[in-house]
Amino acid sequence: MEEMKKTQVSSEEKEVLVEIKDLSVTYKSERATVYALNGVNLVIHKGESLGLVGETGAGKTTTAISLLRLLPRNATITGGSIYYDGESVMDMTEKQIRQKRGDKIAMIFQNPLTSLNPVFTVGEQIAVLLRVHRGMNRREAMKAAGELLEQVGIASYRTGDYPGQFSGGMRQRVGIAAGIACNPELLIADEPTTALDVTIQAQILELMADLQKKRKTSLLMITHNLGIISELCQKVAVMYAGRIIEYGTVKEVFAHPAHPYTRGLLEALPNLEKKQERLHAIPGLIADSQNLPSGCHFHPRCEHCTKRCEKERPEMIRLNDDHYVACFAHEE
Amino acid sequence: MVKYIFKRLGQTVIVLFFVSVIAFLLIRLAGGNPALLLAGDGATDAEIAEIERSLGLDQPLVVQYFKYIGNILRGDLGRSTSYGMPVANLILSRFPNTLKLASVTVLFGCILAIPLGIIAGSHQGTVIDFFATLFALLGQSMANMWKAVVFIYIFSVWLGWLPSIGMEGGIKSYVLPVMTLGWQMSAQVTRISRSGMIDTLHEDFITATYAKGIHPLVVRWKYAFKNAVCPVITLVGMRFGTMLAGTIIVEAIFSWPGLGQLLNTAVNQRDYALVQALLLLSGAMFAIINFAVDIINSLVDPRIKLR
Ligand SMILES: Nc1ncnc2c1ncn2[C@@H]1O[C@H](COP(=O)(O)OP(=O)(O)OP(=O)(O)O)[C@@H](O)[C@H]1O
Numbered sequence: 001m002e003e004m005k006k007t008q009v010s011s012e013e014k015e016v017l018v019e020i021k022d023l024s025v026t027y028k029s030e031r032a033t034v035y036a037l038n039g040v041n042l043v044i045h046k047g048e049s050l051g052l053v054g055e056t057g058a059g060k061t062t063t064a065i066s067l068l069r070l071l072p073r074n075a076t077i078t079g080g081s082i083y084y085d086g087e088s089v090m091d092m093t094e095k096q097i098r099q100k101r102g103d104k105i106a107m108i109f110q111n112p113l114t115s116l117n118p119v120f121t122v123g124e125q126i127a128v129l130l131r132v133h134r135g136m137n138r139r140e141a142m143k144a145a146g147e148l149l150e151q152v153g154i155a156s157y158r159t160g161d162y163p164g165q166f167s168g169g170m171r172q173r174v175g176i177a178a179g180i181a182c183n184p185e186l187l188i189a190d191e192p193t194t195a196l197d198v199t200i201q202a203q204i205l206e207l208m209a210d211l212q213k214k215r216k217t218s219l220l221m222i223t224h225n226l227g228i229i230s231e232l233c234q235k236v237a238v239m240y241a242g243r244i245i246e247y248g249t250v251k252e253v254f255a256h257p258a259h260p261y262t263r264g265l266l267e268a269l270p271n272l273e274k275k276q277e278r279l280h281a282i283p284g285l286i287a288d289s290q291n292l293p294s295g296c297h298f299h300p301r302c303e304h305c306t307k308r309c310e311k312e313r314p315e316m317i318r319l320n321d322d323h324y325v326a327c328f329a330h331e332e
Numbered sequence: 333m334v335k336y337i338f339k340r341l342g343q344t345v346i347v348l349f350f351v352s353v354i355a356f357l358l359i360r361l362a363g364g365n366p367a368l369l370l371a372g373d374g375a376t377d378a379e380i381a382e383i384e385r386s387l388g389l390d391q392p393l394v395v396q397y398f399k400y401i402g403n404i405l406r407g408d409l410g411r412s413t414s415y416g417m418p419v420a421n422l423i424l425s426r427f428p429n430t431l432k433l434a435s436v437t438v439l440f441g442c443i444l445a446i447p448l449g450i451i452a453g454s455h456q457g458t459v460i461d462f463f464a465t466l467f468a469l470l471g472q473s474m475a476n477m478w479k480a481v482v483f484i485y486i487f488s489v490w491l492g493w494l495p496s497i498g499m500e501g502g503i504k505s506y507v508l509p510v511m512t513l514g515w516q517m518s519a520q521v522t523r524i525s526r527s528g529m530i531d532t533l534h535e536d537f538i539t540a541t542y543a544k545g546i547h548p549l550v551v552r553w554k555y556a557f558k559n560a561v562c563p564v565i566t567l568v569g570m571r572f573g574t575m576l577a578g579t580i581i582v583e584a585i586f587s588w589p590g591l592g593q594l595l596n597t598a599v600n601q602r603d604y605a606l607v608q609a610l611l612l613l614s615g616a617m618f619a620i621i622n623f624a625v626d627i628i629n630s631l632v633d634p635r636i637k638l639r
């Protein structure tokens with residue numbers, strides 16, 4: 001009891017670092033328009049680690065790169081706003097946002113095999129951050145890059161090697177070393193472990209948890225692995241078809257999932273304690289973001305779907321201080 | 333790296349060997365009995381036999397080949413029948429002219445085309461991209477002969493600014509031949525740098541580089557272009573090699589005293605010793621340029637030597 005109160009109080013006192021309000025993003029391709037984000041609302045507090053879960057195509061990466069203002073040219077922000085430390089990201093000048101990237105806000109990319117430049121040494125790819133943001137000269141920066149490699153468990157003499165000389169797991173470590181190089185306020189990790197095998201996954205996660213604790217960085221952890229979230233995060237946001245449909249503390253959401261989709265996700269987890277006959281899978285297809293269902297995007301797959309769900313889109317409802325859900329079933 | 337250099341060096345030596353064999357056999361395959369050719373019409377059998385013996389043609393081919401190589405190494409490339417002087421002297425007097433023309437063309441072509449390709453590729457679909465593409469299309473689709481004639485008409489005949497013949501006019505003499513040859517080369521270089529940039533800029537690691545807060549110009553010109561530069565180096569090397577072999581049409585039109593003219597005369601006059609030497613020279617230059625290109629590329633892109 002005592003402990004519960006404490007965490008509640010502290011989470012309210014925490015300062016807001018990132019606030020995403022009603023963000024909508026579309027991608028134009030030759031034939032179709034992809035509605036990637038459809039009114040995303042999300043808050044990240046200072047020092048907090050937030051897990052963002054959702055199926056493939058839910059819009060997790062899009063959310064992350066919107067925050068860095070790095071959407072590709074075929075993307076349009078059709079509405080909403082993003083605030084970083086009280087400043088509107090969209091109103092920043094090119095120079096202002098550039099000074100944040102890599103320094104205040106760093107990102108570890110989804111695929112370690114494609115996110116390192118193959119013709120530059122890994123040392124250079126870390127050192128450039130220190131040259132640009134810390135004003136170090138070449139030698140200092142390269143030395144610091146070696147120390148960062150050591151921190152993620154790679155020998156420092158390997159700064160002169162190229163990405164092709166590293167395994168997938170090691171490349172992801174290089175990505176992490178680059179991510180923490182400037183001691184960012186916010187670290188975005190986009191599925192940092194999907195490309196890795198299980199034992200290496202565990203190592204990487206441990207490493208990230210360790211680093212986050214030591215450096216008091218805020219973490220936005222993108223994943224579709226709920227296990228990772230329960231280990232690493234205080235808060236969780238569940239995303240479905242470009243919207244956040246449930247948000248709260250990991251404890252609360254995992255114990256009392258309120259949205260049918262979240263319940264489905266949790267049931268789909270293999271449970272080692274209860275001997276299940278077979279895994280549950282959420283019925284139906286992943287939402288097609290080129291052709292979204294009306295009303296609640298989840299309604300075609302929902303067991304509790306009503307007439308209202310087919311027509312109206314549910315807004316976030318507060319269940320308690322630690323738990324919010326976008327589902328009509330929870331309205332009083 | 334050292335291992336890679338030695339491997340490529342070995343391959344280059346093998347290529348050089350084949351080039352020399354082909355050049356050696358050429359005179360024997362193309363014209364039948366070279367002694368007959370050298371003796372000219374109306375020579376007596378005795379004269380022909382005498383020439384055969386002096387050329388060593390009565391000896392086995394292998395022996396003849398080694399003699400041929402030995403002569404080359406001593407700088408003896410035979411005698412040109414059409415010019416009536418040693419082939420080596422002839423080539424030494426002409427090669428620098430071709431080398432100068434080719435080097436200036438490559439230099440200016442690259443200075444213009446590489447930035448153009450990078451900018452066009454970074455701003456796909458914009459006005460500058462449109463003009464760069466147009467520039468490349470025209471350069472590649474118009475024949476050099478046609479371009480040369482148009483340039484001569486405009487700049488020499490009409491405006492009277494530039495000489496159209498020979499290389500006595502100093503820097504001015506270079507302008508028109510360089511424009512003619514350079515446009516074609518820059519067209520190709522522009523296209524290949526542009527498409528390389530477009531491909532590279534779509535890569536994840538470029539987004540990752542932007543996410544580090546690096547200035548867009550540095551991202552494009554340094555971090556992206558290094559990924560796109562290898563095909564450009566290969567292309568420039570090939571074009572340089574082609575031009576070093578002598579550009580027959582352009583040299584003929586502008587009366588440029590280079591290897592191309594020499595080759596033209598040699599073929600027309602059935603000057604076998606000269607043809608043979610030019611063939612050997614261009615083959616050797618290609619092999620050496622190829623070697624250089626591969627080494628440079630492997631320094632730029634570490635994946636090449638791992639392959
Ligand atoms: N550059 C792009 N052009 C067109 N459509 C895109 C582009 N990037 C993403 N999309 C589309 O936008 C939607 C959201 O994509 P996003 O990458 O944000 O999903 P995600 O949640 O990160 O998925 P994953 O788990 O597979 O990484 C998807 O339908 C995707 O196909």
Ligand SMILES: [Mg+2]
Pocket residue numbers: 060061062110190
């Ligand atoms: Mg993604």
